[in-house]
Amino acid sequence: MFESAEIGHSIDKKTFREAMPKLREALLDLQYDLKEKADFPVLILIHGFDGAGRGETMNLINEWLDPRLIDTVAFAEANDDARARPWMWRYWMQLPAKGRIGMFFGSYYSDALFDRVFARSDRDALDKQIFDILRFERMLTMDGALVLKFWFHLTREQQHKRLKQMEKDPASSWRVTKTDWEHYERYDKIRKSAEHILRLTNTAAAPWVVVDGEDANYRSLTVGNTLLNAVRNRLAQAQGSQAELIDAPPLLAPIDNKLLLDTLQLDQPMDKAEYKAELEKLQGRLHRLTRHPRFAQHSLVLAFEGNDAAGKGGSIRRITQALDARRYRVVPIAAPTQEEKAKPWLWRFWRHMPGKGGITIFDRTWYGRVLVERVEGFAKEADWMRAYYEINDFEHQLSENGAVIVKFWLAISKDEQMARFKGREETGFKRFKITEEDWRNRDKWDAYKLAVSDMVDRTSTSKVPWTLVEANNKYYARIKILKTICDALEVRLA
Incomplete structure (x- = not known):
């Protein structure tokens, strides 16, 4: 050289x-x-x-x-x-x-x-x-x-x-x-x-x-x-992204139109009494795990995605109730700012990653690249196709450094979503939760369902798997989420 x-x-x-x-x-x-x-x-x-x-x-x-x-x-x-x-x-x-x-x-x-x-x-x-x-x-x-x-x-x-x-x-x-x-x-x-x-x-x-x-x-x-x-x-040269290489073949829907989300039994039983008993037990378990001496050598990253009105916010609140407010951050992800648009797309997520002993909870995540940006055409095909590789690499680096990453997709039926949308519109203190964008996204239900299936197939790894949550019953969904987090922490802290 x-x-x-x-x-x-x-x-x-x-x-x-x-x-x-x-x-x-x-x-x-x-x-x-x-x-x-x-x-x-x-x-x-x-x-x-x-x-x-x-x-x-x-x-x-x-x-x-x-x-x-x-x-x-x-x-x-x-x-x-x-x-x-x-x-x-x-x-x-x-x-x-x-x-x-x-x-x-x-x-x-x-x-x-x-x-x-x-x-x-x-x-x-x-x-x-x-x-x-x-x-x-x-x-x-x-x-x-x-x-x-x-x-x-x-x-x-x-x-x-x-x-x-x-x-x-x-x-x-x-x-x-x-x-x-x-x-x-x-x-x-x-x-x-x-x-x-x-x-x-x-x-x-x-x-x-x-x-x-x-x-x-x-x-x-x-x-x-x-x-x-x-x-x-x-x-x-032509300005903008130079990405022309695609890491995957063209993505097509299965010939029989059967997708991963179609296999979920969205209505899972759990009554309020069982929910309250399990909630108290799991919140205590989560609190103890995050106070464990070995947790100081790790961090916890929780990633929430799901259908609109699937219960992400409510699930996050049941998690934070078990945590010391000095040790966690909840990061809601919306459209990127001008500053964020000027940097590589993962930069805005890197900046929020916790240090050892810290916890970050993402309400929407880096998976927007292969979901909303794909479906709405905000990203070129070559860019969102490349993102599967970049996401896997991103999560691998976090995991290698001791992060426990737990990813959730909260799934509800189209009928259940309609019922929740109407309920929000009719309840004064919940109206802020429903927007025109939520209604527009309903029109692209099938496109999002395909995008979710591709996302899970391409980014669910042995170290950082996806957890699909049947969320028509909010009680069941919250308990499944808390139990999954506790199980993941126990494995890494063992």
Whole structure:
């Protein structure tokens, strides 16, 4: 990966002085075109050897461009908040919005590289991190992001010379730290691991650019021109999502029209007396499980979907009655805000994920991508088809980090829904629960039923299965939900 960066690239001062003003002007113009016209973000990742000009290049980009339109983030060791969540969480939180440039000084690649260099991981663990990175970058690029990855390179001799020069100069001596020399002592390990990482993550959609870091003029023009040409080419393409690949064949309804929801016996018996007895018992059980010492190493994510008027809100209230209000959040999901639309679609759910010991309850979820966005045509077919894979990956990362994820689809019959709609309209304090959208959704009952069947088939996994709840009887539904949560927690805490 590094051979071409070791042949001695350089640009003389005269050439640099002639090229720099034109390049700077072109980049600035392009940045404003990006802001005004683009439906995609630019993410720049800066990595490489200490002393190879990473910091100087980061500062130079901010100097040449308008820094108000650049989100520059320097990542250090993960803090307690980040360690309580999946390792990619903190990078999700800093992703740039559409029309902006995000610049990461260090990133998830630093985690993978230095875990390996300092023997915090073995080769198998490193390759797992690489696989996580590939899935993450695939999601970004399929969502339309332009990802530029730079490795600033020096030979061992060049790095030693550069660090010594910086130490002797009073203006830069403060920048050379003990860590820089520790990394220098591990130059061969860093190089070997970096070659492995770069080779496996050098994809067509997000390739690595290896930059000779010895000569500042060459380095600056290389990065500037790479950024200019990459953004210019993307602006010339059709804007918006570049997703064309579909992870599944065309989805058709079964030939006999029999769907998964058709197999449910929606009217399940339970009277009020039995309900009250079971409710008290299960709420106590849930309270004890969430106070268990081992729960501090886990989190609980409850995902509620279902037909309109199926009883999601009532079920959620019976759960929260058993919990300490300081430890849970209920997150209702509606149409995305402008801020959320400007980020990758899963960002607005990542931001609400609880840390260890926390609980988040979602009233509607990320499954809207394959339900309402599919049925109503808010997402392109390629985008919602791709979402099945992205959802499974999302939930896998949460589960691997200790989250107990319990997903519910509350199903009621069309007749029961009509009765509940009319009941809400006739009850003053319940009228707010019924909207024009609820009536419109009834007209697409069959389309939603097919979408739900496909959703369950494609996203119900052994670790994060779907629970289908027969909800014509609210008493039965609430008890089944509470029991399912308790059973799931007991398995993970055992």
